[in-house]
Amino acid sequence: MTAVAGGTSAAEGAGSGEDAFLAAFDAAVAAEERIEPRDWMPDAYRATLVRQMAQHAHSEIIGMQPEANWITRAPSLRRKAILMAKVQDEAGHGLYLYSATETLGTGRDELLDKLHAGRQKYSSIFNYPTLTWADVGAIGWLVDGAAITNQVPLCRCSYGPYARAMIRICKEESFHQRQGFELLLALSEGTPEQHAMAQDAVDRWWWPSLMMFGPPDGESAHSAQSTAWKIKRFSNDELRQRFVDICVPQAEALGLTLPDPDLRWNEEKGGHDFGTVDWSEFQAVLKGNGPCNEERITQRRRAHEDGAWVRDAAAAYAAKQAAGSDEKAVAA
Ligand code: BYC
Secondary structure, X not given: OOOOEOOOOHHHHOHHHHHHHHHHHHHHHHOOOOEOOOEOOOHHHHHHHHHHHHHHHHHHHHOHHHHHOOOOOOOOHHHHHHHHHHHHHHHHHHHHHHHHHHOOOOOHHHHHHHHHOOOOOOOHHHHOOOOOOHHHHHHHHHHHHHHHHHHOHHHHOOEHHHHHHHHHHHHHHHHHHHHHHHHHHHHHOOOHHHHHHHHHHHHHHHXXXXXXXXXXXXXXXXXXXXXXXXXXXXXXXHHHXXXXXXXXXXXXXXXXXXXXXXXXXXXXXXXXXXXXXXXXHHHHHHOOOOOOHHHHHHHHHHHHHHOHHHHHHHHHHHHHHHHHHHHHHHHO
């Protein structure tokens, strides 16, 4: 967007010029132009982006924990290498997203402090335990599958840096989803014990995966405004429906069943009917009372404290390098 570029803050836009800035912003959004970091934007747009992107970034780095739980116990070197690459990808996704929030004037330190203090959320899904190796497959197939369904539309988000980060993230998530499917297929077609392990994992991860799309539309506090701003392109329920419709034939191909007796094709609506998500469980997990909330946040805080010396060393090295290049510049 160029029309309002240079009007970089709400304060600058306050007063007589604000209406013009807002009109230019609204016109840019309506015309499907991208809003870029130096463009004027409403404070509430900035705040909602920081909220959503921070929650997304936190999900990526907390999401490393349940998967990393299986790195040492992966059943072959090939599976171990794949899982390590996947967990490393999640860290990278976190970095893209924290960098994108920095373009809105909110640094990573501030966001991490809020996460550690319990003032910002991460996806409910990562408060469930990974009990068996099959859970690594179920996370790939269902959790990454749900993430892709939710995140592909975000590649068209009105805020440029977020949209561009999502393009790369979605490409990588697509590999993740396929490795999960392939892992589950190998188990499903293996011994009866392996098949049962795969089915048990799908039984436990199915409903929490449906919760990843957020509360039902009628209870979604932010949807209307985020849709008007073209941050969100589809509602929580629309994406949840899309995910169910994608998963049903994939479950058949896997030879596994989805744990929902109400799941059936509805010719009239051209999609599957499915049972009701237990929203009381979702709310309990959001309030910190899921099976692993405590464990995840404790581990995250510990990792942050243990990593303090690395951050200090990197900052000292950067300062030394900068001083060195200043000296060279003076000498030249
Ligand atoms: N978990 O008004 P609503 C991944 C909150 S992981 C926790 O509908 P919105 C991956 C919501 O924040 C997936 N909280 O909100 C990583 C709000 O609370 P606040 C991460 C949830 O924002 C590693 C309240 O409920 N992906 O990719 O319009 C390995 C009301 O909700 C959840 C993203 O974050 C939840 N499930 O819509 C594998 C995608 N759902 O903030 C995979 C980006 C809702 O007012 N985010 N809440 O305190 C989004 O697309 C949207 O933020 C959501 C929610 C669809 C999630």
